[in-house]
Every structure is written in C-alpha cells, then in structure tokens.
Amino acid sequence: MAGKSELLVYIVNPLKRFSLNILGACRDLFPIILVILIFQLAVVRLPFPDVLNIFVGLILVILGLALFVVGLEIGLFPIGEAMAEAFARKGSLFWLLLFGFGLGFSTTIAEPALIAVAKEAAVVAAGGKLIGSDPASMGSYALGLRITVAISVGAAILVGLIRILKGWPVQYLIIGGYTAVMIMTAFAPKEIVGVAYDSGGVTTSTVTVPLVTALGVGLASTIRGRNPLVDGFGLIAFASLLPMVFVMGYGLIYFG
Amino acid sequence: MELLIKFGHTLAMTVKDVFPVLALLLFFQLVVLRKPIPNWKRVVAGFVFVLVGLALFLDGLETALFPIGKIMARQLSSPEFVFGLKNAPSGAPWHAYAWVYIFGALIGFATTVAEPALIAVCYKANEVSRGALSQWGLRLAVAVGVAIGIGIGTFRIVTGTPLYIYIIAGYVIVVIQTIFAPRDIIALAYDSGGVTTSTVTVPLVAALGLGLSEAIPGRNPALDGFGLIAFASVFPIMTVMGYAQLAHWLELRSLRASRKEK
Numbered sequence: 001m002a003g004k005s006e007l008l009v010y011i012v013n014p015l016k017r018f019s020l021n022i023l024g025a026c027r028d029l030f031p032i033i034l035v036i037l038i039f040q041l042a043v044v045r046l047p048f049p050d051v052l053n054i055f056v057g058l059i060l061v062i063l064g065l066a067l068f069v070v071g072l073e074i075g076l077f078p079i080g081e082a083m084a085e086a087f088a089r090k091g092s093l094f095w096l097l098l099f100g101f102g103l104g105f106s107t108t109i110a111e112p113a114l115i116a117v118a119k120e121a122a123v124v125a126a127g128g129k130l131i132g133s134d135p136a137s138m139g140s141y142a143l144g145l146r147i148t149v150a151i152s153v154g155a156a157i158l159v160g161l162i163r164i165l166k167g168w169p170v171q172y173l174i175i176g177g178y179t180a181v182m183i184m185t186a187f188a189p190k191e192i193v194g195v196a197y198d199s200g201g202v203t204t205s206t207v208t209v210p211l212v213t214a215l216g217v218g219l220a221s222t223i224r225g226r227n228p229l230v231d232g233f234g235l236i237a238f239a240s241l242l243p244m245v246f247v248m249g250y251g252l253i254y255f256g
Numbered sequence: 257m258e259l260l261i262k263f264g265h266t267l268a269m270t271v272k273d274v275f276p277v278l279a280l281l282l283f284f285q286l287v288v289l290r291k292p293i294p295n296w297k298r299v300v301a302g303f304v305f306v307l308v309g310l311a312l313f314l315d316g317l318e319t320a321l322f323p324i325g326k327i328m329a330r331q332l333s334s335p336e337f338v339f340g341l342k343n344a345p346s347g348a349p350w351h352a353y354a355w356v357y358i359f360g361a362l363i364g365f366a367t368t369v370a371e372p373a374l375i376a377v378c379y380k381a382n383e384v385s386r387g388a389l390s391q392w393g394l395r396l397a398v399a400v401g402v403a404i405g406i407g408i409g410t411f412r413i414v415t416g417t418p419l420y421i422y423i424i425a426g427y428v429i430v431v432i433q434t435i436f437a438p439r440d441i442i443a444l445a446y447d448s449g450g451v452t453t454s455t456v457t458v459p460l461v462a463a464l465g466l467g468l469s470e471a472i473p474g475r476n477p478a479l480d481g482f483g484l485i486a487f488a489s490v491f492p493i494m495t496v497m498g499y500a501q502l503a504h505w506l507e508l509r510s511l512r513a514s515r516k517e518k
Contacts, residue, residue: 028375031366031399032321032456039328039359056259057320061370064313067305068372072379075302078295079281086289095288099280106276112269113458170443171434178427185420194419197486201453206310207274209373209451213380221384228384229440236377237446240489 017073021066029061072210080214081221088222093165100161103212104239105154113202114149118142121195128191130255145250149199152246153239157212160235164219167226170234177241184248192251199247200240212236259315266318267311274307313372314455322459325363329464332359333471343473353414353468357407360464364406364488367457368399374451381444389444397499398448401492406461409487413468416475419483426490433497441500448496449489458485 087096108114122142126133131141163173185193212235220232285293293299333356335343368374378391378398412422434442453461465484469475 028370031369032325032363035359035362035366036321036324036328039332039362040324043332043355043359054320054324057316057318060312060316061320062316064309064311064316065370065372065375067309068313069309069375069379071302071305071307071309072376073302075299075304075306076376077380078302079293079299082294083281083285083289086285086291090289095284099284099288102280102284103277106280110273110276112273170446174446175431175434178431182424182427185424194480194483197419197423197483201450201485201489202458204373204450204454205273206373206376206455207277207306209454210376210380211277213377213447217380217384227440229381230443232384232443233377233381233447234443235447236450237443240450 018066018070021069022062024069025062025065028065029058033058068206076207076210077214080211081218084215084218085222088219097158097161100157100215101154103154103208103215104157105150107205107208108153109146109150111202111205113205114146114199117195117198117202118145118149121145121192124191124195125255128189130189130191141254144254145195145199145247148246148250149243152243155246156239156242157235159242160216160238161219163234163238164216164226164231165223167231170231170237173234173238174241177238177245180245181241181248184245184252188248188251189255192248192255196244196247196251199243204236204240209236212239259319263311263315266315267307270307270311270314274303278303310372310455317456317459325460326463328359329363329460330467332356333464333468335471338471350411350414353410356414356464356468357410360410360461360484361403361407363460363464364457365399365403367460368402368452368488368492369395371452371454371456373454374398374448377444377447377451385440389441393499393503394444394448394496397495398452398492401448401495402452402457402488404495405487405489405491406464406484408491409484410464410468412483412487413465413475413480414472416472416480419486423486423490426487426494430490430493430497433494433501436501437497438500438504441497445493445496445500449493452492453485453488457488461485461488 083099087099119142122131122138122145125131125141126138131137159173163170184196188196213233216235217228217232220226220228220230226232285291331337333353338352338355339348374395375391378389378394381389381394382391408422412419437445461484465480469480
C-alpha cells in the first residue's frame with residue numbers, strides 16, 4: 001500500500017498538474033503559430049512544408065513546455081530555495097559565495113550558445129587582423145573569451161548575493177554597471193563591442209535562471225529585513241551586465 | 257523511430273548541459289551543507305521532468321517552427337522579395353523594408369511569450385508578490401519590449417547606424433525610469449531583460465539579423481548581424497517599468513475617484 005501512495009505523490013500528482021499545464025502551453029505557443037501562419041499565407045507565400053511534421057513538432061513543443069513547468073514547481077524552485085535557506089542557517093558566507101560563483105561559472109563555461117558566439121567572435125577578430133587566422137590562435141582566443149565570460153557570470157552572482165545580504169539597492173549596481181559598459185565601449189576595439197553586448201544575453205540558460213531566481217528569492221525571504229520582491233530579484237540582471245564589461249576588458253588586454 | 261533517435265540525442269545534450277549544475281548542487285548539499293536533500297524523490301522527479309520537457313521542447317521547435325521561421329526571416333529580407341531584383345540597390349529608402357520590421361517585432365513578441373526562462377521568472381514574481389503581479393501582465397509587458405527592441409534593431413541594421421548609440425540611449429532612459437518607478441518592480445524589471453534572450457528567441461532573431469545584414473549592401477554580417485540580442489535585452493526593462501508605473505497610476509486614480517464619491 002505504501003508503494004502505491006508513493007506512486008501517487010511522485011508520479012500521478014505531477015501528471016495531473018501536467019495536464020492542466022498543457023492548456024497553458026497551448027496558449028503560450030499560440031502567438032508564434034499565428035505570426036508564422038499569417039506571414040506564410042499572406043506575405044511570403046512559400047509552398048507549405050510537410051504539414052504532418054509540423055503538427056508532430058508542435059505537439060512535442062506543447063508537451064515539453066508543460067513538463068518543464070511541472071519540473072520547475074516540484075524540482076528546481078524547491079531545491080534552490082532549500083539551499084538558500086540552508087546556507088543562511090549555516091551562516092557561512094564563504095561557502096555561500098563559493099556556491100554562487102560556482103553556479104555562475106559552471107553553467108556558463110559549457111553553454112552551447114556561448115561556444116557559438118566565441119567561435120564567431122574569433123572569426124571576426126581574425127578578419128580584422130587583430131589575431132592570427134590560424135586555428136591555434138583563433139582557438140585560444142575563443143577559449144579565453146569563454147573563460148572570461150564564465151568568470152564574469154560567477155563574479156556577478158557573487159556580488160549579487162553580497163548585495164542581497166547587505167540590502168544594497170539593486171539600481172546602484174546596475175547603474176554602476178551601465179556606466180562601466182559605456183566607458184569600456186569608448187575604449188574597446190570595435191570588433192569586440194558587438195560580441196561583448198551579445199555575450200550578456202547568451203549567458204542565462206533555461207535551467208540556470210530558475211535556480212538563480214530561487215536562490216535569490218529564498219535568501220531574501222530567509223534574512224530578516226529583506227523583501228523577496230525588492231531584494232530577491234536582480235541576480236540575473238547583473239549576470240547579463242557584467243560579461244559585457246569583462247569581455248570588453250578582455251579585448252583591450254588581448255589586443256592591447 | 258528516427259524521431260526517437262533524434263529525441264535521445266537532444267536529451268543527452270540537455271543532460272550534458274545540466275550536468276555541471278547537478279554536480280555542483282550535489283557537492284554542496286552533501287559535502288558542505290551535509291544534509292539530505294529535502295523531499296529528494298520529488299526533486300529528482302522534478303529534474304527529470306525539466307530535462308525531458310526541455311528536450312521535447314527543443315526537438316519540437318527544431319522540427320516544427322525553426323526551419324520555417326528561419327526560411328521566412330531570410331525570405332523577407334531577400335532583395336527578390338523587397339525589390340523584385342537580384343541584388344538590393346544601395347541607398348534604398350529605409351521604409352522599403354517595412355515588412356522586415358513588422359515581422360521582426362511580431363516574431364520577437366511571439367517567441368518571448370513562449371520563452372521557458374521568462375515563464376519561470378514571472379511564476380516566481382507572481383508567487384512572491386502574492387498575486388499582485390499577474391504572470392500574464394508581466395510576460396506581455398516583456399514581450400512588447402522585445403517587439404519594440406527587435407523592430408528598432410532591424411531598423412538599425414537597415415540604416416547602418418552604430419549599435420552603441422541606441423544601447424546608450426536605452427540605458428539613459430532606463431536610469432531615468434528607475435528614479436520614478438515603484439521600488440518593488442525595479443529588480444524584477446532588470447531581470448526581465450536578461451531572461452528574454454534564450455532558447456526560443458535567439459535562433460529566430462539571429463537568423464533574421466544575419467539574413468538582413470547579408471542582403472543589404474555595405475553591411476558586414478559579422479558586425480551587424482549580432483546586436484539584435486542586445487536590443488531584445490534593453491527594451492523589456494523599459495516596458496516592465498512602464499507597466500508598473502501605469503498600474504500604479506491607475507490604482508492611485510481609482511483610489512482618488514472612490515474617495516471623491518464618498
């Protein structure tokens with residue numbers, strides 16, 4: 001009997017929620033389907049590709065989105081919050097900050113979007129004769145870029161966590177970051193500026209975002225005097241701002 | 257069968273991407289915090305749901321939407337479509353590309369609504385504000401921001417004006433808005449800029465940017481093709497703060513109106 005109730009708790013209940021989420025997922029996808037359909041029929045008038053394939057694909061997308069949301073509710077959010085609470089209770093600043101840095105660094109270094117951007121950036125830099133166009137120097141440039149971005153995301157989460165602990169207003173950090181971006185833009189070589197601006201956007205992956213959000217919100221709700229809405233958010237913003245500054249710095253040092 | 261093999265491959269890639277996070281979580285939970293994971297079976301089930309869900313999602317996008325969306329992005333910016341000519345005439349007026357701006361804005365809006373990372377952040381914001389911030393309201397505000405951003409970003413590629421001018425102007429507006437926006441929304445608004453550019457938006461928007469800068473004479477795809485992503489992360493900050501200001505103002509007005517009635 002115990003086995004059966006466990007089955008209910010871990011499999012059946014989430015599946016019930018899952019069926020509700022299907023409706024939500026359909027609603028989320030509706031705009032994309034509408035835009036593509038309208039442009040297809042009214043403007044571009046391409047011959048319609050395999051309709052069956054598209055239909056199967058759409059069902060996969062809807063199922064996937066619904067499953068993802070259930071997973072957020074029962075897995076990613078609770079673990080992020082539980083860890084934030086455990087760190088706060090343990091009271092060890094060092095381990096919390098190390099965890100934050102590790103979370104930022106480890107999720108970024110292997111991010112496929114970043115690998116693609118770094119490769120592209122090496123081609124641009126080689127085209128601008130800033131680095132050699134042989135594979136070895138392009139490879140080391142791209143790797144350096146990835147490490148720079150990963151360190152900057154780790155550092156951003158570390159500083160963001162300190163902000164939550166100290167209760168600094170988020171806008172001071174962000175406006176400070178903007179100022180740094182503007183100053184760096186004025187001095188950095190132009191081949192690195194576009195890459196730097198984009199590197200901020202590609203670093204926040206779909207699994208990292210819920211974890212980091214839960215960590216920040218969990219920490220802000222555990223510490224007395226912090227408001228989860230005012231203090232708990234903002235980690236992701238800083239994690240997409242600091243890479244721009246670091247990448248332009250990397251360009252200045254590497255090419256200078 | 258073929259679909260199943262492809263799905264297995266996508267799942268393996270997703271697991272590989274998530275592996276460092278899992279290792280980190282386990283290490284800290286078991287070695288540093290030395291506590292069993294609370295409700296660990298549920299959490300494991302949750303991770304499995306997230307991984308399988310993401311893999312299905314990516315696979316489905318790859319089969320159904322990305323190919324046709326990418327072809328469309330290229331088609332709309334091609335000289336044959338815009339001018340009916342093989343090569344785009346240089347110095348064409350910016351409004352010749354009107355369809356591109358409209359498509360860019362609409363596809364930016366539509367992909368943002370379906371972005372899983374944004375769903376996660378809005379879910380949390382709704383929960384933390386005890387329902388005061390509606391999930392849909394926030395997501396629509398962000399999507400409108402991305403739409404404006406991509407619309408202006410494609411205009412920038414067509415006109416060839418430098419990227420940093422727009423971004424810096426955007427920053428100045430954000431700073432001014434920060435001074436006036438309700439305090440509660442500021443951190444969330446900044447975050448919404450970072451989460452918009454993820455799994456769904458980036459591939460389609462990048463295809464649009466690259467196609468456009470290849471088609472227009474005098475643009476360098478490597479320099480101009482990117483940068484649309486930067487637009488998509490600045491403008492949502494403005495629209496989310498604008499949304500909060502509007503909601504705040506409407507609330508004040510209805511409060512005043514009800515006081516007058518008394």
